[in-house]
Amino acid sequence: MAQVSEETPEAEAATAPAGQAIVVTGSRIADPNIESASPVAVVTAEELTLQQANTVEESLRQIPGIVPSVGSNVNNGNGGSTYINLRGLGANRNLVLLNGTRVVPQGLNGLTNIDVIPVALLERMDVLTGGAGAAYGADAISGVVNFITKQDFSGAELAATNAITEEGDGYTFRADLTVGGNFADGRGNAVFSVGYTDREAVFQGDREYGRENISSFSGLPGGSSTAVPSVITVPGTTSGTLQVDGDSLRPFYAPFNFNPFNVYQTPLEQYRMFGSGRFEITDAIEVFAEGMFVQNTTSTIIAPSGTFRNVLETPLSNPFLTAGIRNQICGLDTDGDTDGVQALFGQAECDAAALATDPNDPNYRTVGIDYGRRFVEFGPRLNEYRTRLFQVKAGARGALTDNLDWEIFGAYGESENVSRQSGNGTFTRLQQSVLSTNPDTCLDTSNDCVPIDLFGPLGSLTPEVQDFLDVGNSGTEGAELSQIQAFISGDLGFGIAADPISIAAGVEYRDYYAFSRSDLLSQTPGEVLGNGAASPDADGSYDVKEAFGELIVPLVVDSPIGEELTLELAGRVSDYSTTGTEYTWKIGGTYTPVYGVQYRGGFQKVTRAPNIAELFAVPTTGLDNFSNDPCAGAAPTNNANLRAVCIAQGAPASSIGNIIVDPAGQVNVTSGGNPNLDAENAETWTVGAVIQPGFLRNFTLTFDYYNITLTDAITTPTIDDVFSACFDGTPSATNPACTAIRRNPATGNLFGSVATTPGLPLVLTNQGRVFTDGIDLTMNFNTDLGFGGLDLSFFGNWTNRSTFKANQNDPASLNRDCVGFYSINCPSIQPEFSFTQRTTLSVGDADLSLRWRFIDAVEVEPEFAGDFLEEFTTIGAEHYFDLTANFNVTDNFGFTAAVINLFDNEPKVVGSNIGSTAYNSGNVYPSTYDPLGRRYSVTARMTF
Template identity: 30%
Template sequence: MNVTELRSRLLGSTMIAGLTVAAASLALASAAQAQSAPQDEASRIDDVVVTGSRIARQDYAATVPIVTVDEQDFQATGSVTIDTLTNDLPQFVPAVSSTSNNPSNGGQANLDLRGLGTNRTLVLMNGRRIIPSNANGTVDVNLIPSALIRSVEVISGGASATYGSDALAGVANFILNTNFEGIRFDAQYGVTDRDDGVTQSYSVSMGGDIADGRGHALFSISRSLREKMFNSSREFSSISGRSGASPLGNTVFDASNLPSQAAVDGYFGGTGLSRTQSFGFNDDGSLFAYEGVRNYKSPGGIDFDGFAVPGTDYGYNTGALNYLQLPLERWNTFAAVSYELTDNIEAYGELLMTDYQSGNELAASPAAGSTGFRVPVTNPFITPDLAALLATRPNPLNSFRLDKRFTDVGGRNSMNDYGVYQGTFGFRGDIPGVRDWTYDIYAQYGRQEVITTQSGNVSRSAVQRLLDAPDGGRSLCAGGFDFLGLSRLSPECVRYIGRSAVNTTVQEQTVVEASMQGGLFTLPAGEVRFAYGLQYREDTFAFRPDASLAQTNPIVTRPDGGTTGGSEIAGFNPSQALVGATNSTEAFLELLVPVVSDLPFIQQLDLNLGYRAANFDTVGLTSSYKAEIDWLVVDGLRIRSGVQRAVRAPSIGELYAPAGTTFGAIGSPTATGLGGDPCDRRSSYRTGPNAAQVTALCTAQAAAAGAPGYSYTNAQVSGIASGNPDLTEETADSFTIGAVLSSQAQSPWFSGMSASLDYYSIEIADVIAPIASADQIQSCFNANGQNPTYDPNNEFCRLFSRDPLSGNIFNATERNDNLTSLKTSGIDMQVDWRVVMEDVGLPAWGNLSLNVIVGWLESRERQSIEGGTFVERVGTIDVNSAGQTQTFPEWKSLTSLNWSNGDFGAGFRWRFVDEMTVFNSNVVLDATSYFDMNANWNITESVSLRGTVNNITDEQPQTWVPGVQANTDPSTYDILGRRFSIGLTAKF
């Protein structure tokens, strides 16, 4: 340990000790008043804690923007996963979900408040942490037992002072009904109107008093099922995922060893074809040109014909072979027990166990560019057509590049088997003789093990051996490897090159916390209350990849100048082992100070203050704080405002992830946009006013890239991503101000009305992120003024390399760093209205209720690189550096109108997403509305029936090419169409 680290550790310990002394001093100061200020026992029964504070008080009102949804809201979705509802709320930007196949998070359901990142949204269960589900600290809400959810409270803005690291964007607190009494059985079945996408859920919950009322026990078990669907099942997604890597195989001739232009023109019977483009292999051994799809002879089928349109570049249709909806089979078990040992000591425990399987399916493994192969001219499968072109090269005996997609091995399937448990045990109760003080001491341990089984991978070294063999590999496996056209590999050859992999991930979290809270003393305006606590938290993570995924072969230069080697596997990205741990010791103090009361326009003015000191073993001491005002102006009008400083320590993955292969999206070249490789002769860079400087820079990077005919038809580039152990913490400053109105009107039309209006502003500094491949490339070529001299030694240009033979980009270095800033601001509005129909002169048909939640996004700015300009993203849809969609509609809302009359009820929902522009393009996605209906019938006092119809009008998703996945964003837009569900609940 160096001097700086030692100083940080000592300072952190001193700060935490100081906070402890301060809290102890407050306790001693109030102890003298404890005997003379007894509290009415009955008054403490209704004390509550609302998310965002540790202090319990009667009639507590949140001092920060908060939105609450309950069990009935979840049932109205007809879904088996929680994120379906939360993603509809304006406060959330949909993250990876049940429809996220690529990018995928292994079937997990993650929450993203304000679009600031899933790792900056803290998810709690009953006010306590849940074990993270990956190395970046993100929580999978699939772990939460949905059958017991009573409500979800969502607050916006930093909450680190209250809950610790990670709560930069806010908190989603899932509150379970742990006091459940009786027995309840629930079953639900759902299906689309196209008779697919089946979902099922079943649950049994039992709870009641034990030991003559001194304790309570609860047990719940549930099972959920979701059927897999493929993109081919919907017209809008059946042609998607354009790729230059085809099962037919293709080559890009080395720029320094091109066939003669005359030979190319003569073969294709015309002029204007570039010798540097991709040439594919028809199944009869002839060649076709990717540009303009010339001489193409399709084997037939949507995967080959989807993009084979004359006049455009050839593309293989991978999308039809991908999942549109991920499969799911999940078991959730939850048990809770409490027992009063004495009048002041209650022991309690909780056990959460979840086991589920989910996965994703991709098209067959491609090997292209830096992961492709070299074919010697002695290979016996070379046809006369190809041999004739090869012979016209300056060095006719040199090998040539082969790109290939291996459909014979099958699609790439990854199935994840999650085994999770989390146990909590503690003691809570009153502190005798000291006002109304209570304490809570608990220890919590969680463990998650994920077994990931992958199939469809290909051994690059085995394929290369087949290509290099003088007999084309016939001596290595039956039939050898005929690489031109559809391969039709024998089962023996499939086994020879195919590879399966089994990866293991183990994550553990330990939390030990002791806290107390209660009243300190009384001021003229009311009682000063406090909460104080100490916490220790430790996270460990271990990822152990299959040996084949971690294997790399030495990169060897062949005698003819080509290279082979590198990652052993083509298919799922090669991976290296990751083992790491972090821990922190923390102390927090919160005060509720009544300032003024019973004055004109100030019925009550309270100040809520909070501070937390946390000492991390990675970044040392961090501090977070909050100061909030709760002002009851008059009956029915409350003003609330607050400032918060939140922190997030870097996660294990961000710190210690080893270098691994990635394939960053860069888009396709156009004459007007900024996508694709700038050196492509068709891009706006090569045809714009700075074309000469761009060409010179391309040539300096690789002569092939600066050639007049250079083209790059792939929308991805290979790169290297890694962690950074020198990261520091992120900090967020947030400000909120708002008003809460509760109607005081006597009119039955308005007496049941309430509303809230809140403004929020959040700014995050030192954001941990890599410079994405697309940003590296665009900055190198001065897209936003970062390289005005077009210097090949510019810092951004040094982040990636080019293959000297082809000119293609590879090794784009995406290393985590504290690089950028994020800013967002907007307004949340919520209106609730309830009316008894008979009271307002309508027929006596029961009650009506209306709930409207609206979000207006004022600003959402992202800084892609350090020192770069802030780019406004309001009204856009974009893909971040992790390949995940980020949607920022200016307006988003969720409206529910419900009717109830005795044993019957019905509801209507309207989900609205404003229009958006695809970032860096002129493509506008129209505003979209979805309408849902639900109904329920209490058949008896014990049995009720419910049903839903979602997306009544069968509204299709907004689509664009290439889209994020399936030509759309499947997390934002409804991709299944009209669907139905029916559910039955029996209570005893």
């Protein structure tokens, strides 16, 4: 039966070859009779086929209890990799394994790109939540995802998938060829698989709900203040934000609609190879090896670049500066009334400066103008990421005694992510162009400079200007992981009860190295226009030595007090070169009082050492999201205390009353690594039951409560936490929490050039506290109807709480709960209740299967409910249905056809300002709610 289920150990053992040891994710003990106290969600190969999943991310993010992370539906904020986020605790707090071995991470952040996993060879995906540090080491605070490939594959299989949306876009093609066989009278087996995937982009402008950028505040067309025609502010004046309107300036009136250029689905091209083999040298020794190579090319496609509120020195003799606009700049008279406006120059001086084209002329004058001009003529910004990853693993295993086996292996992997950007432009060349006083020639002609017209309408930027400004930039990040592990596993041959005590003990060594390299343009803050944070070079490394042990002790077997009572113990000691010695341990057990009812539970103490980015990343200024600036508008003009705070944060006095919130909802933030970080600690516990009643054959129900508390968490405060620390109560110009916020020195805004506007400080500390708890419920049932078989499965999650406290030591620090809410503080939606239910009818060689996926209603975080248009403050419960037919035409040929999002459900529109750009994009939340609409997929398979 295809399923997403809480697989019971008995079910796994029942499907394994006789005598073969079963390895359960979460333990190093191999035992055909093992019963795990930890719940493991299993996604089978059959389920992946029914879902028509072309990458594992497509399937994993739909499992209840998993919160969508960066994936194929994240455009602005996607670095070319895809991650998994268990329980919403962060992608850096779970561990990705391939056949029980760590996969080399992508870069400085230590995260594994799950797009590299070979879907065609998967036998199943095990998702264990609630802590697995004792079994696998650090990073497993929220759990592990273990991808298990097919073993002993024999024959050949060719499969090809074609998928397309009903709108005719988003075409996806995937093909895989797998060959394998046994040799040496079954003593050996080898398998090799090659594959190719091509996925096309789906643009937001191709869906009605994404065509126009919508303001979450008003419901009216919104967008960016970097627009066409130019939006300008003259620093040092009280002119406010103006926009070019023909031969004059008037208050900002036409934001730029950036939606149509962005995408709901990022394009992907992937080549992949995977191979594995084993050979029994003797009856007691077997050698094995596996290796994979993957090359991904994916792109983010973002709205055209521009000068995002950069202050450029502009001659009053600029050839594109009209007389009307020049006079307004000199006198700053936007409405014919100069009362209250301080003129920069008198009329005579302004007129003389208009004619002074030589910088040596005493009448030559320049004005620093803050420009917001979108380079629509250049086309969108393209960032192409080419990821290459390879990993090899080799080892040997065998029998140490009749009851104990040994295994030793080593693995080495490298990953590299090369990014190439185009469509941006550079600040230095832009400033060079703006200084022109001749329409045909720049003052500085050393690099074939071309003058630019920032005062003209759409079309005023020529291809020659683009060739001069858009020189391209690039960067590379990568990582290396070396690991060696040796352990013994089996049983002691004796025990307290009838069954012997099972044991595993071993040692492990890992060595990490990661780096980030970029060209000079990318390293220079504010130099690459429209590029957000700079990318300074960084690297770092650490190693860890570990010893671990596990015991499974049967206390009762077939006794009057119960069918079984088993105790599980595990511990691990880790010596990090960065944070020292850390201890992880686990205690758990199972109890079966009567046949068909098993209780299980466990407690774990888990640690996670900081990764290389958290330790060594160079501080940089980039972009985040916010919705309300206390210094914006008229508020500080009537409040002397607030005015003083805004000025203390770097706002010029002349900007008070004219500070604005970026219409695109973005804010500058500064963050980086902290070499003084310590490990974070977690306590996790689960308690539940497995019920298989004798009166209802082939029915299984599991019920598990989980509770995860993370202290000394490596976190940054939320945007709202930074504002609250300053502005709640009575703000003070001497409060360090206030003065740490740094505004645009030209406009007082919290956005603008990252070279001059640090914005909000997001400092990494060990002060955070994170908590979540909830319940997982699964039910599986199958029966024979006479004419066919019926399979039913259900997997539901209820998340009770998911809280974050920026300062665990401060009673006044807000303990923010994000379950059922969305906002800038709760970026990726985590519903209170969600489930998937599948019904499959099998008749002969045909299967017809319907999957029902439910997402509970959510609403805006209460503190922001009054800021936005009421209709955008709730997203109702959503139901998705997928219909799949699977048919084996012959023994060697079969096909699967599916209709995904059967009823063509559209995502709820909430506008573009209500959450983080990564997840609130195109007016909707495309990682949680399907933005593509109804689509069709067909897979054909040939086996030999």
